[in-house]
Amino acid sequence: MRFNRFSQRTTYRAVASIAVLCVLSACSVPGMVIGAGATAGIAAAEERGVETALDDLKIDVEIKRQFFELDENLLAAISTEVHDGRVLLTGVVDEPEMRMSAARLSWGVDGVSEVINEIKVAGDASIAQASKDIFISTELRARLMGDGDVSAINYSIETVRGTIYLLGIARSESELQRVINHARNVSGVRNIVPYVRVKPPEQDQPV
Numbered sequence: 001m002r003f004n005r006f007s008q009r010t011t012y013r014a015v016a017s018i019a020v021l022c023v024l025s026a027c028s029v030p031g032m033v034i035g036a037g038a039t040a041g042i043a044a045a046e047e048r049g050v051e052t053a054l055d056d057l058k059i060d061v062e063i064k065r066q067f068f069e070l071d072e073n074l075l076a077a078i079s080t081e082v083h084d085g086r087v088l089l090t091g092v093v094d095e096p097e098m099r100m101s102a103a104r105l106s107w108g109v110d111g112v113s114e115v116i117n118e119i120k121v122a123g124d125a126s127i128a129q130a131s132k133d134i135f136i137s138t139e140l141r142a143r144l145m146g147d148g149d150v151s152a153i154n155y156s157i158e159t160v161r162g163t164i165y166l167l168g169i170a171r172s173e174s175e176l177q178r179v180i181n182h183a184r185n186v187s188g189v190r191n192i193v194p195y196v197r198v199k200p201p202e203q204d205q206p207v
């Protein structure tokens with residue numbers, strides 16, 4: 001019975017989130033439903049939980065919608081990651097004003113508790129560097145997934161000009177250190193910036 005109540009609540013949240021996403025994006029594309037359903041499935045295995053993950057998904061979609069309405073180039077240039085209401089912005093833009101606009105719009109979305117603005121203003125960005133950044137993120141993701149002592153699903157990875165930005169929830173300080181060590185060993189990494197919350201130790205419940 002306990003499982004059934006959880007399943008009903010999870011299903012309701014997923015359906016509600018799908019409805020919100022379709023309203024925000026003004027579409028009824030089957031892929032949107034599949035994406036929301038996949039998010040609900042993945043979230044069940046995350047430390048942040050299903051409800052929080054779906055709330056984060058709604059925040060992420062709303063931020064992207066606002067970026068698109070202001071400037072399509074803004075949406076194309078900036079990546080967003082949301083965990084526990086904390087928003088990480090990364091990417092490279094042409095003008096400083098675009099960087100500030102992205103932060104301002106993100107702060108205006110309901111449910112956002114923090115905006116971490118790591119957007120860079122264009123300078124020496126290149127296609128070659130972008131390819132290196134993709135390789136770094138992919139390599140680190142593979143290393144985390146291959147480490148049985150790391151719950152890779154709890155981490156988001158963004159790489160900009162050789163700097164790795166980590167966002168998520170660590171089960172312990174030792175797990176976070178393992179993640180950082182993996183990042184250090186990836187070729188091409190210049191810096192590591194961890195924006196990771198460590199999950200508090202579980203308290204023994206009184207009998």
